[in-house]
Amino acid sequence: DADVTQTPRNRITKTGKRIMLECSQTKGHDRMYWYRQDPGLGLRLIYYSFDVKDINKGEISDGYSVSRQAQAKFSLSLESAIPNQTALYFCATSTSGRLDTQYFGPGTRLTVL
Amino acid sequence: TQLLEQSPQFLSIQEGENLTVYCNSSSVFSSLQWYRQEPGEGPVLLVTVVTGGEVKKLKRLTFQFGDARKDSSLHITAAQPGDTGLYLCAGLPSGGYQKVTFGTGTKLQVIP
Numbered sequence: 001d002a003d004v005t006q007t008p009r010n011r012i013t014k015t016g017k018r019i020m021l022e023c024s025q026t027k028g029h030d031r032m033y034w035y036r037q038d039p040g041l042g043l044r045l046i047y048y049s050f051d052v053k054d055i056n057k058g059e060i061s062d063g064y065s066v067s068r069q070a071q072a073k074f075s076l077s078l079e080s081a082i083p084n085q086t087a088l089y090f091c092a093t094s095t096s097g098r099l100d101t102q103y104f105g106p107g108t109r110l111t112v113l
Numbered sequence: 114t115q116l117l118e119q120s121p122q123f124l125s126i127q128e129g130e131n132l133t134v135y136c137n138s139s140s141v142f143s144s145l146q147w148y149r150q151e152p153g154e155g156p157v158l159l160v161t162v163v164t165g166g167e168v169k170k171l172k173r174l175t176f177q178f179g180d181a182r183k184d185s186s187l188h189i190t191a192a193q194p195g196d197t198g199l200y201l202c203a204g205l206p207s208g209g210y211q212k213v214t215f216g217t218g219t220k221l222q223v224i225p
Contacts, residue, residue: 004155033212035215040122040217040218041217041218042117042119042201042215042216042217042218043156043201043215044215045212045215048212056212058212090155090156092155100205100213101146101158101161102148102156102158102203102213104154104155104156104157105155106153106154106155107153107154107155
């Protein structure tokens with residue numbers, strides 16, 4: 001079984017709709033992240049959480065919100081989706097420390113029409 | 114925001130050729146990582162370099178961290194179709210824990 005899972009894997013929605021992307025992990029890591037990937041822009045950080053009670057904005061948090069329901073679960077919400085939020089979204093986990101390795105889920109492809 | 118610029122953005126080469134991908138920043142990083150991402154999957158860590166001037170080899174891949182810890186390169190010898198993918202560098206800033214910054218990515222296609 002995959003260590004980091006994301007649901008759904010693909011989603012098509014319309015402008016103005018509320019969307020939730022979910023992430024679960026079995027690695028036992030405290031730190032979890034949500035990234036967005038667009039062509040030519042690499043991975044950009046949306047939100048990150050170092051433990052259940054800690055939530056931090058990343059570089060592109062506007063239009064997004066998150067919830068850390070448990071150590072293993074981290075959800076990303078788009079309250080009112082817009083077309084320029086069409087992208088590939090990745091959840092990742094990591095341990096703490098200087099040699100911090102990120103373990104990524106398989107991604108969710110979101111299309112906003 | 115610390116930026117990591119990768120070059121080239123796209124690279125299409127024949128099997129057996131050599132190539133180098135660059136990752137550059139004006140900021141100093143305490144460590145730098147390289148990830149590879151295949152279509153339909155998330156990035157997977159290849160290597161972490163932590164010392165200025167450090168060179169690490171992973172089979173046909175050679176990774177180097179710049180002396181000033183602001184840049185890195187990835188060299189692939191005798192590229193194979195299995196090397197095809199998106200290569201991402203990622204830097205961990207110095208001066209206390211902060212989040213990792215990812216580079217803009219280099220998309221490599223190796224043609225058989």
